Amino acid sequence: MATVEDHDGVTAIGERLTAWVRDRSPSAIGFPRRALGLVVPGLLVVGWHLLITQGVFQPHQLPAPMTVLSTFVAMGASGELWGHLSVTIQRVAFGVLFGVSAGIVFGTITGLFGLANDLLDPLLQSMKNIPSLAWVPLFLLWFGIGESAKVTLIALGAFFPVYLNLSTGIQGIDEDLLEVVEVYDVGRLETLRRVVFPAALPNLLVGIRGGVGLAWMFVVAAELIAASQGLGFLLSDGRVLARPDIIVGSILLFASLGNLSDIGVKALQRRLVYWSA
Amino acid sequence: MIETRSLTKTYDDTVALREVDFAADDGEFVSVVGPSGCGKSTLLRVLAGLESGFDGTASIDGTPVNAGGSDDVGVVFQDPRLLPWATVRENVRIGFDESVTDDRIDDLIDRVGLDGFEMALPEELSGGMAQRVALARGLAYGPQALLLDEPFSALDALTKVEQQEFLLDVRDDIDATVVLVTHDVEEAVYLADRVVVLGGQPGTVVADVEVPLDRPRDRTDERLIETRERVTDALGV
Structure with missing residues (x-):
């Protein structure tokens, strides 16, 4: 009878696994579950606070959470912070605008034309x-230390x-749909508008999500090296002034801005790609 | 009239069809049956204009079929092949000219029994309903020929019977020549005026069986069962 038991055991594990996988699927995540994402960061802040008060870290290495918060509240009140924030956001916005536009142009051309793909890819x-x-x-060297160097890098x-x-989205379009288009003699432009571009839209949005994420990486690179304003500048200024509260606060601001923009693009994704649940 | 003469189609090294002479008269309903790999779908794809490069001739109403397809042909594939982002109405519009009015499209949607689903997305439809959207798309333009490539094989038994009856109903309203490719002998005999049996590898025509019954037919009719046996014999099953 051992074999039967083994078999049942295996089935039970299988069922638990499928239940687990199903439960983890994104569609199952409602509001209460999303709030769970704040629990671990919250605990980390509490731990961080305790480490400072217990003297494990010296304040000149790692400032207390409240110190970081009050520094940035003060910078916000004096207006200094908003200047840095708006400059950085503006750079990222323009970089994303140009980068995404160029990506759409080159992606479309190489997706549609094999020759262009062979030449450029x-x-x-x-x-x-x-x-x-x-x-x-x-x-x-090319653009000097002005805005164009930074925006180009982000783009x-x-x-x-x-x-x-x-x-790859355009190249990977479902051959079956193209046959339908062929049978019904749909014109070239119509095919692009009604079939090819909608089919590639999910890929485009995945690309934009990645692009926006990388834009935040690149803006730090640009501002660390040559800037007199912006969050990246604030970051390196914090090092020069030996102000770890400014460094940590800037890092946290980068994290939240990156997060916010990602949430925005995700919302756009859900709106535009309404057909795939 | 749909016609092929000594149609031979080769993919790389394999010959899919050899010297196939096939004909369907105007308004005739012809089923093509055969075992897997006999080239029955290839025959349909040639007629639909989806295969370039074959030997022999294939024509619809005297016009040679070339890659690119003819305006006079509607095709329903095994899967509905609907655009997932487009509503039922926009999916049916694919079969029309761009300038067609919504009313004409909606008439057609009504005719395939999907009244009220004009704005539904394919994901909201059942398999049978989606296949009917594909049929409506195939009927746009009022085609001379309706080519069906195993359109019911992915459906469950009950839905399949429903859709078969439905196809016969719709066919009464139009006078298109219908070619149905299927591996289901019962379906082939029940629906068609004539059954062409393909066999062998490469595929050739091995039998041409008339179905001597008027419609509506009774699925359990003796003569239907006899015809089915003749087709099955020709298949060598």
Whole structure:
């Protein structure tokens, strides 16, 4: 009878596993579960506070959470913070705008035309592997320390995910749907408008999500090296002034801004890609 | 009139169809049956204009079929192949000219029994309903020929019978020539005026069986069962 028991045991594990996987699916996540995401960060802040009050870390290495908060509240009250914030957000916004636009253009061209893909894709594929910091000296040389160097760098970061996802999305369009279009003699432009672009839209949005994420990485690179304003500048200024509260606070601000923009793009994604649950 | 003469279709090294002479008269309903891999779907794809490069001729109403397809052909595939982002109405519109009015589309949607579902998305439809949207799309334009590639094979038994009756109803309203490819002998005999049996590899026509019954037919009619046996014999089952 051992075999039967083994079999039942295996089935039970299988059922538990499927229940577990099903439970973890994104569709099952409602509001109360999302609130759970705040529990661990909250505990970390409490732990952080305790580590400082117990003297494990010296305040000049790691400031207490309340110190960080009061520093930034003061900077907000004096108006200094808003200048840095708005400059950084503006850079990211323009970088994303240009990067995503270029990504859409190149992604569409290489997705639709095999020749363009053969000509451009190997180059772009190897360019995407260049680390963001490696571009900085070159861009400083070309554009000086003005805004254009920073925006170009951010645009470059936002470009690649959009380009790659859109291009593969268009190339990977369902052959079965193209046959339908062929049977019913749908014109070229109509095919693009009604079939190809909608089919690639989910990929485009995945690309934009990645692009916006990378834009936040690249803005730090740009502002750390050559800026007199912005969150990245604040970060390096904190190091120069030996103010860990400013450094930690800037990092946290970057995290929340990145998070907020991602939530925004996700909302856009859900709205535009309404057909796939 | 749908016609192929010594149609031979080769994919790389494999010959899918060899010297197939096939014909369907105007308004005739012809089923094509055969075992898997006999090239019956290939025959339909050639007629639909989805295969480029074949030997012999294939024509619909005297016009040679070329890759790119003919305006006069409606095709229903095994799966509905609907655009998931488009409403039922927009999916049916694909079969029309861009300038068609909503009213004309909605008439057609009504005719396939989906009145009220014009604005539904494919994901909201059952398998049978989705296949009817595909049929409506195939009937747009009032095609001379309706080509059906195992359109009911993915449906459950009950829905399948429903859809078969439905196809016969719709067919009464139009006078298209229908070619139905299927591996289901019962379905082939019940629906068609004539059953063409393909066999072998590469596929050739091995039998051509008339179904000597008027419609409506009784599924348990003796003559239907006899015809079914003749088809089954030809298949060598």
